Amino acid sequence: MDILASRGVSELCEAEDFLSPAPKRTYDPALMPDLLQAAEALLAAAEEGRRICIYGDYDADGVTSTALLYGVLKKLTDRVSFYVPSRFTDGYGLNKDAVARIAASGAQLLITVDCGSTNREEVEEAKRLGMDVIVTDHHELEAGKEPDCLFVNAKREDSLYPFSGLSGCGTAFKLAQAIQRILAARGDGRFTRQDLTDQLDLVAISTVADVVPLLDENRSLIKYGLRVVNSRRRKGLRILLEQLKLADKQIDADDIGFILAPHINSCGRMATADAAVKLLAGIETDGPLEDLAAFMIECNKQRRFAQDETRDICLEAIRTGSCGDLFPIIEAPGAHEGVAGIVAGSLKEQFNKPVCIVTPSENGLLKGTGRCIAGLDLHDMLSTCADLFVRYGGHAGACGFSLASDRLPLLRQRMDALMQDILAGRPDALEEKLLIEKVLDADEKTMEFADALRLLEPFGEANPKPLFALTAANVYNVQYMGSEGQHVRFTAVCSDGIEVPCVCFRRAASFADLLHSGSLLDVAGELGINEFNGRRRLQLTVKDIKRSESNDQD
Numbered sequence: 001m002d003i004l005a006s007r008g009v010s011e012l013c014e015a016e017d018f019l020s021p022a023p024k025r026t027y028d029p030a031l032m033p034d035l036l037q038a039a040e041a042l043l044a045a046a047e048e049g050r051r052i053c054i055y056g057d058y059d060a061d062g063v064t065s066t067a068l069l070y071g072v073l074k075k076l077t078d079r080v081s082f083y084v085p086s087r088f089t090d091g092y093g094l095n096k097d098a099v100a101r102i103a104a105s106g107a108q109l110l111i112t113v114d115c116g117s118t119n120r121e122e123v124e125e126a127k128r129l130g131m132d133v134i135v136t137d138h139h140e141l142e143a144g145k146e147p148d149c150l151f152v153n154a155k156r157e158d159s160l161y162p163f164s165g166l167s168g169c170g171t172a173f174k175l176a177q178a179i180q181r182i183l184a185a186r187g188d189g190r191f192t193r194q195d196l197t198d199q200l201d202l203v204a205i206s207t208v209a210d211v212v213p214l215l216d217e218n219r220s221l222i223k224y225g226l227r228v229v230n231s232r233r234r235k236g237l238r239i240l241l242e243q244l245k246l247a248d249k250q251i252d253a254d255d256i257g258f259i260l261a262p263h264i265n266s267c268g269r270m271a272t273a274d275a276a277v278k279l280l281a282g283i284e285t286d287g288p289l290e291d292l293a294a295f296m297i298e299c300n301k302q303r304r305f306a307q308d309e310t311r312d313i314c315l316e317a318i319r320t321g322s323c324g325d326l327f328p329i330i331e332a333p334g335a336h337e338g339v340a341g342i343v344a345g346s347l348k349e350q351f352n353k354p355v356c357i358v359t360p361s362e363n364g365l366l367k368g369t370g371r372c373i374a375g376l377d378l379h380d381m382l383s384t385c386a387d388l389f390v391r392y393g394g395h396a397g398a399c400g401f402s403l404a405s406d407r408l409p410l411l412r413q414r415m416d417a418l419m420q421d422i423l424a425g426r427p428d429a430l431e432e433k434l435l436i437e438k439v440l441d442a443d444e445k446t447m448e449f450a451d452a453l454r455l456l457e458p459f460g461e462a463n464p465k466p467l468f469a470l471t472a473a474n475v476y477n478v479q480y481m482g483s484e485g486q487h488v489r490f491t492a493v494c495s496d497g498i499e500v501p502c503v504c505f506r507r508a509a510s511f512a513d514l515l516h517s518g519s520l521l522d523v524a525g526e527l528g529i530n531e532f533n534g535r536r537r538l539q540l541t542v543k544d545i546k547r548s549e550s551n552d553q554d
Contacts, residue, residue: 003437003456003466007215019455023220029174029181031160034150038111038134039178041150045109045132046077053107054082055094056277057114057168058268060209060261064202065113065136065169067280071199072176074281075191081107084273087338089362092400094122103129112136114168116147117155118393123147138171138212140395165213165462169206170221173199200225201234202280208253209261213462222253222458229256236279240293253458266300269338275299306336310343314357318347324412326419326430327381329356329368331408337367341398344371352432354378358408365390366408368401375429376422385414434524434544437466444468445498447538450527470494470523470540472548478515480508490515492523492540501530504542511545520548 004010009018017023029035045052052073056066066082073080083102085091090098093115099122102110109132116123116135126133133149141155152171154161166174173196180196183189204225207218214222229251232238241247244259251260267276277283279292286292313332317323323330328347335343340357347355348371356370372378377396386392388411392401403411422429443449459465473492481487488508492500502523504511514521523545530539 006435006437007463018215018219021223023223025217025220027162027217029178031162032152032154032171032174033156033159033161034134035152035175035178038136038150038152039175039182041109041132041134042073042111042175043076043179043182046073046079049077049079050108051106052077052080052109052111053102053105054080055098055102055110055112055115056082056084056273057092058084058087058273059114060264061168061206062114063264063268063273063276064206064209064280065167065172066277068169068176068199068202069111069113069172070277070281070283072179072191072195075195081105082277084268084277086272087268094119094126096122096125099126099131100129102126103131107131109134113172114138117151117153118142118145120145120147123149136168136171136175138166138168163216163218165216165218167203167206167210167212167218169203169210170212170218173203173221197224198228198233201228201237204229204253205256205260205264208256208458208460209264211461214253214458214460215462219458226251226253234280235282236289236292239289240279240296243290243293243297253460257460262303263296263300266303267296270299270302270306270336303339307339307342310335310339310357311346314343314347314355318351324416326423327354327356327412327415329358329408329412329415331358331366333360335359337361340369341371344369345398347371348373353430354381361402365402366405368399368403370394370399370401372397372399373430374433381415381418384418385411388414432544434467435464436469436524439469439471440494440500440527442494442496442498444527445494445500445538447529447536450529450538453527465526467524467543468527468540470500473500473521473523475515475519475521476517478517482508485509488515492521500540501537502540502542503530504545507542511542514545514547522546522548 004015004018009015017025054066054069056062066084070080070082083098085098094112110126111134113136115137117137117139123133135147135149136152138153152175154164154166176196176199180191180193183191200221204222207222212218264276267273275292275295278286279289279296310332313335314330317330318328335357337359340359344355344357352373354370354372354376356368358366358368361367370378378399379394379396382392382399382401388403388407390402392399394400470492473494476491476493478488478490481489486508487505489503492502494500523542525540525542527540529536
């Protein structure tokens, strides 16, 4: 129960639901503000033959949200379209130019998914142009920027919905749930309960991809959603999995996070996300779904190449010290804007400090993308430089901004000074901190315990893989692996005599001075099962190693 308690689960009934393969935790969509009215408005618009446009977003959550709502409304009317903004020309959220184009196309009702919570001005423009507007979203609100329209968001202060951690697609699903209930009460079978259940594959993908808390209702949505994914009922997803050579694999949350989500995201990073929406919604107006899946795979290949290239550019800037030390703000004119956020995130993890990457934008300004470590608030930090930005926004862990190029040196100067002030008060602010669940007992260094830990899956935001410690362990059989010796494998022999195989990926150099046969060390890592060639064995995936305090007592 200690592991569950650290995840906010303290009651037995909560624990049973958390660990169950068939959890029952779900809530009445009517508890979300404006949701029933939004459902009724969509049904009325469909019945009246009004033109409905869904306004989405270019990431995996926005793509799945758009595909889900499009599929629902298509069961009710042919007069539905979607618009996914371009990362490069539109940016995130509603913008007035896009709203004007949508109005000019004849749309009469504009509904957002995964965006719109801070787009008060753009919503007013849409209304001025004659459109009714519904906003559905899950992002944080900002005072004075909330839209004046039907506004579905569980984070609203007046929300009675018990869980505020749904993804954008999860929010769209609750809207679809309300639509299905209303239709069922009318005896209308155009969108059935089975049709609703079939949308859970998209909800599972979005919930894993969008880094929302994998707790509470989200665990129900993911677990049932994975069943739908593995039923292969969605044609476009089935085709994509076939082309990825995963046709016969049981897909789990890791497959979503490391394979499916990057492919879906790659369309919006390298081109536009329209192809991803059409694949998932089964729209073949631009060619067969097989071609859309192939395009998505090609986009992901380009994304990986651009990511490696951008990372090399940024590492060189860090090596030469041209971007600041405590808070690197890297000007990378040759970098691909679509992968800047991923690279900033990986550099943040590698160096354990906030990182921003700045690239040129079409309007002559510089466009910045930042990622931040736990314990610091990037939005608060950048807000101290609000006078330097043309615009900025985000949250504690990730932000975006634009500024004139001549302001960049001043931004670096101020951020460096701010970091020095932070470190003066908190000298350990840039030290990596690991939350260790417990020191492993003898009966926990077993395959059975490692298998039992899988009941905690899916892992992710607010439900990380638990970290365990081996203390005063002797190290033997140290073997370096990889083309550059960047990985290392060794055996930890604990004081109780139990041997635990350990592996450390990509950080062998960091621990080389400690890893000598016979060394007495404390080792922290994730306990799991290594499956290879039909064999299973216990393995600790190492996250940190320190010299054991027992050494000092000898």
